Structures are given as structure tokens and as C-alpha cells.
Amino acid sequence: MTPAHPEAAAPSRGRYVGTGNGPALQAIDIRHPRYAALIEPDTAFWALLRRDKLAEVALGGELVRVYRKKAARFAEEMRTLRFGLTPSAVYFNPTERCNLNCTYCYIPEGMRRTGRHMSRQKLLSALEVLKHYFRGTMPKGSLPQIVFHGAEPLLNRDAVFAGIERYAQDFRFGIQTNATLLDDSALAFLGQHEVSVGISLDAPTAAVADRTRSNWEGRGVHPQVLGAIERLRGYPAWSVISTISSENLRHLVPLVDFLHAREVPTCLMNILRTTLPRSRQVKPDDAAAARYFLAAMERTRELYQRTGRKLIVGNFANILLAILAPSARRLMCDISPCGGGRCFFAVTPNGDLFPCSEFIGLEEFCGGNLFREDISAVLQSPAFRLVTGRRIEDIDPCRHCAIRHFCGAPCPAEAHQVNGSMQKTGAFCEFYEEQVRYAFRLIADEKVDDFLWDGWDEGMASVLDFAR
Amino acid sequence: MDAGRLSGSFFLLQTASANERCMMAVKNPSKKSKTVVACRKSCKAKGTGLSHYILMDKKAKKK
Numbered sequence: 001m002t003p004a005h006p007e008a009a010a011p012s013r014g015r016y017v018g019t020g021n022g023p024a025l026q027a028i029d030i031r032h033p034r035y036a037a038l039i040e041p042d043t044a045f046w047a048l049l050r051r052d053k054l055a056e057v058a059l060g061g062e063l064v065r066v067y068r069k070k071a072a073r074f075a076e077e078m079r080t081l082r083f084g085l086t087p088s089a090v091y092f093n094p095t096e097r098c099n100l101n102c103t104y105c106y107i108p109e110g111m112r113r114t115g116r117h118m119s120r121q122k123l124l125s126a127l128e129v130l131k132h133y134f135r136g137t138m139p140k141g142s143l144p145q146i147v148f149h150g151a152e153p154l155l156n157r158d159a160v161f162a163g164i165e166r167y168a169q170d171f172r173f174g175i176q177t178n179a180t181l182l183d184d185s186a187l188a189f190l191g192q193h194e195v196s197v198g199i200s201l202d203a204p205t206a207a208v209a210d211r212t213r214s215n216w217e218g219r220g221v222h223p224q225v226l227g228a229i230e231r232l233r234g235y236p237a238w239s240v241i242s243t244i245s246s247e248n249l250r251h252l253v254p255l256v257d258f259l260h261a262r263e264v265p266t267c268l269m270n271i272l273r274t275t276l277p278r279s280r281q282v283k284p285d286d287a288a289a290a291r292y293f294l295a296a297m298e299r300t301r302e303l304y305q306r307t308g309r310k311l312i313v314g315n316f317a318n319i320l321l322a323i324l325a326p327s328a329r330r331l332m333c334d335i336s337p338c339g340g341g342r343c344f345f346a347v348t349p350n351g352d353l354f355p356c357s358e359f360i361g362l363e364e365f366c367g368g369n370l371f372r373e374d375i376s377a378v379l380q381s382p383a384f385r386l387v388t389g390r391r392i393e394d395i396d397p398c399r400h401c402a403i404r405h406f407c408g409a410p411c412p413a414e415a416h417q418v419n420g421s422m423q424k425t426g427a428f429c430e431f432y433e434e435q436v437r438y439a440f441r442l443i444a445d446e447k448v449d450d451f452l453w454d455g456w457d458e459g460m461a462s463v464l465d466f467a468r
Numbered sequence: 469m470d471a472g473r474l475s476g477s478f479f480l481l482q483t484a485s486a487n488e489r490c491m492m493a494v495k496n497p498s499k500k501s502k503t504v505v506a507c508r509k510s511c512k513a514k515g516t517g518l519s520h521y522i523l524m525d526k527k528a529k530k531k
């Protein structure tokens with residue numbers, strides 16, 4: 001057998017499962033009445049086995065023979081995904097300021113309240129620098145992605161729109177906004193320039209949403225967000241991001257109903273990050289978060305069956321992809337190292353570069369400045385390498401966990417701030433464990449297509465297709 | 469692909485996509501459950517994946 005990890009190969013022929021260079025297959029209970037899962041964590045290989053045949057199949061035979069032939073290829077695929085990519089996207093923060101004071105925001109309060117805007121000229125200069133950088137790194141025919149992010153980017157609307165206008169041919173643009181300033185004229189401009197729009201909403205009712213999302217006077221903005229949602233109906237590329245906290249946990253199923261009824265095509269239901277202390281006040285219980293989240297996923301399927309229209313929950317779809325087609329995953333939080341500093345990076349209004357927006361409040365993670373240093377050098381800076389060098393193999397209990405490459409132990413900023421080290425987990429574990437188990441149950445019951453966008457596997461090669 | 473080398477009930481409809489074949493293995497509840505199901509797809513990893521923003525494949529078009 002060709003070892004999956006030639007650099008670590010022992011003088012073993014790998015004849016047996018579980019010893020020497022043999023496949024390190026781990027069985028997990030997916031809480032399915034007929035099936036259990038067998039996983040080789042390093043290569044992200046998996047199979048569903050009838051529970052009564054688990055030992056017989058796992059210890060050898062046809063499946064193991066097939067796996068042996070493919071192990072090196074799978075390992076190489078994971079190596080490329082984990083260590084072979086270069087940045088192709090940027091979180092671009094055109095202002096430090098925000099008109100809201102959300103409980104869980106990872107941008108420090110002082111910045112959001114009185115921070116600086118990036119001037120129009122500076123913003124254009126920054127995009128010029130990025131254009132030249134990506135020209136040397138991106139494959140021909142691919143455009144890098146710039147997402148204006150926050151704080152609230154529309155507070156610096158003139159500069160942002162000037163950038164979009166001037167560099168429309170050089171980047172694919174997106175904007176993530178709290179929607180309070182997304183008026184008709186803004187939407188017309190964004191549509192005209194083919195900009196993807198993401199808005200934030202945590203609950204279907206103001207009473208719940210306003211608990212965590214309100215302005216500096218403590219007043220909620222739910223009606224403005226609902227107005228923006230109505231205006232966005234029919235917009236070809238828009239999405240809603242919801243943050244799961246203790247305050248909206250019990251309202252995730254109604255939230256799914258709400259979003260689906262308003263024809264939202266895609267959403268993210270992100271678990272809260274507890275990077276900054278204030279957000280820890282609304283940290284949900286790990287197991288409860290899993291329970292309510294999975295109920296929400298079930299609801300999306302019920303609605304699809306009833307109406308024929310899907311509401312795709314992007315972060316869960318990403319976990320399904322991580323299992324079914326690892327190299328096709330879109331979001332890079334649930335892989336180790338995460339995408340921060342290697343697939344994307346963040347730019348602040350003064351040009352400072354951070355591995356991800358989650359680190360913007362943590363000065364020690366500033367790797368350099370866009371206007372003063374070469375971006376390639378910043379990517380190799382000690383600050384960035386702290387993040388890009390965080391490997392799940394160095395974290396307990398992840399190093400022994402069968403689903404380590406379907407979870408990735410997010411998030412490094414949270415691990416560093418809450419648990420004191422990059423070699424620690426983030427704040428949640430069961431939330432990811434249960435999602436992976438649920439994903440395997442969906443595969444066993446042939447329901448995965450109900451959770452993924454139509455045509456999700458177009459253009460993909462089938463590299464394993466085994467059933468007997 | 470391994471399909472040609474595997475015997476028995478592994479082969480399924482020739483016209484079905486790989487994903488359909490893999491999923492069909494556990495599709496028909498009236499038949500005995502398959503003992504083993506495994507599938508995987510692959511594509512060129514692009515590495516674009518922002519955690520707080522959904523990257524859309526399709527471009528936004530004019531309203």
C-alpha cells in the first residue's frame with residue numbers, strides 16, 4: 001500500500017487495519033438505526049456500514065482494498081486543500097465605525113463608536129495594490145473577491161461605491177451590511193454593478209432580534225431590515241447571515257419559516273464567536289445549540305418538500321460538502337488550518353492586514369500594512385503564521401477525533417482569546433459533532449440533495465462510488 | 469473508477485450520475501439495506517471561502 005503520509009511512513013507494509021501503515025479507520029455512531037460510519041480522518045475517507053456488518057467490513061475485504069488504492073490520492077487532495085492554496089478573497093473594512101452596537105461584534109466598541117473612515121483616495125489606492133497583488137497570484141480568468149465588510153461599510157458609501165465603479169473589471173464585489181442604510185438608490189447601484197449583498201438578521205421578530213442587535217441608543221433596527229428584505233426579493237445574489245446566540249436559539253425554526261417565506265435564497269446560521277468578552281454574555285449552550293440548529297435544518301427540508309423551493313443554509317451545506325466532496329467546500333472556517341491568512345485576509349481602514357476580521361481587535365495579529373509592506377511578505381509574517389500554522393493535529397482532543405477534517409476546531413481567534421492558546425479548541429464542540437452525525441444520517445437516508453443547491457456537483461469528478 | 473472492478477450489486481443504472489448511483493444504494497426501502505455505501509467527488513479547490521459571507525457562484529445581475 002502507498003502510505004497516506006509517506007513522510008511519516010514506518011517500515012510497515014500496512015497489511016492490517018489499525019496498525020503500522022495500515023488504514024487508521026475509526027467507527028462512529030451516527031445515531032442511525034441501520035448504519036454506522038467508518039472514517040479515516042486524515043484523508044477524510046468515509047463509508048456507511050450496516051451496523052451488524054461493521055466489524056466484518058471494517059477489518060478488511062473489498063471496501064478496505066478500494067480505500068488502499070485511493071488513500072494516497074485522497075491524502076494529496078487534503079494536503080492541497082489544507083496547505084496548498086493561496087488567497088483569492090479579501091475582507092475589506094472601509095470604516096471602523098458602525099451605527100449599531102451588537103452584543104457579539106468582534107470589532108472593539110471604541111472603533112465602532114468613534115473610529116475612522118478610509119478616505120476615497122486611500123480606498124482606491126488600496127484596491128490598486130490588491131489588484132496588482134492578485135494579478136500575480138490568481139489563475140488566468142479568475143477574479144479575486146472583495147467583500148466590503150464591517151463595522152458598517154455603507155457608512156462610507158461614497159468611497160465604497162467609487163471603488164466598485166473603478167474596479168468593476170478587476171474584482172468580484174460583495175457587501176455585508178446591517179441593511180439600515182440599504183436604500184433604493186444603494187440597491188440600484190449594487191444591482192447595476194453586479195454586487196452580491198449579504199444582510200444581517202437574527203430573528204423573525206423585533207422582540208428577539210433587538211436583544212443583540214440595536215443602535216447606540218439601544219433601539220432595535222428590525223423594521224429597517226425587514227424593509228431591505230422586501231426590496232431584495234428577486235435580487236439574484238443575496239443572502240442573510242444570522243448569528244446563533246443564547247437570545248435567539250429557541251427561535252431558529254421560526255427564523256427558517258420567516259426567511260423561506262420571504263424567498264431568501266441562501267443564509268448562514270453562524271454560531272456566535274466569543275472572541276471578545278462582551279459576546280460571552282450571550283454564548284449559547286453547546287448541546288442546546290446543536291439541538292435547535294438541527295431542528296432548523298429539518299425545517300428547511302419540510303419547507304422544501306411542501307413548496308419545492310429551497311432555503312440553503314450555507315454553513316451546513318458546507319459540512320455536507322466537506323464530507324461528500326472535500327475540495328468543493330466554500331467556507332473555510334471548518335477546515336484546519338482555517339482560511340484566515342491563507343485563503344483570504346482582512347484589510348482595515350488604515351491598510352493594516354489581519355488574517356481575518358475576527359482578529360481586527362487583537363493588535364498582535366496585525367501582520368503589516370498594505371501601503372507599506374509587500375502582501376506576500378505579510379502572509380509569511382509571524383502574526384499570520386500563528387494562524388496559518390494552527391494544525392488540528394496539535395490540538396487535543398481533535399488530534400484523535402474522527403471528524404477533525406469536517407469540523408476544523410474553529411475558531412483560532414476564539415481559541416486564543418478564550419482558551420489561551422492556538423493549540424486549544426474554540427468554544428463549541430458538540431455543535432459540530434452533531435452536525436456531522438446528522439449529515440451522515442442524511443446521506444444514509446438519501447436526503448442530501450434537499451440541503452444543497454441544485455447542480456451542486458456539476459463539473460465534479462466522481463473519485464469513489466462504492467455500494468454493495 | 470472502481471466500478472468496473474467491483475462485482476455483484478455494485479453496478480447500478482449506467483445512465484445515472486455517480487451521485488445518483490451512490491445514493492440509490494440506500495434508496496429503495498423495500499429491498500434489503502446495502503451493507504456498505506461510500507462515495508466521494510472531487511474538483512479543483514479554489515480556496516475562496518469567507519467565513520462571514522456566502523460566496524455566490526452566479527454574479528448578481530441588473531434588476
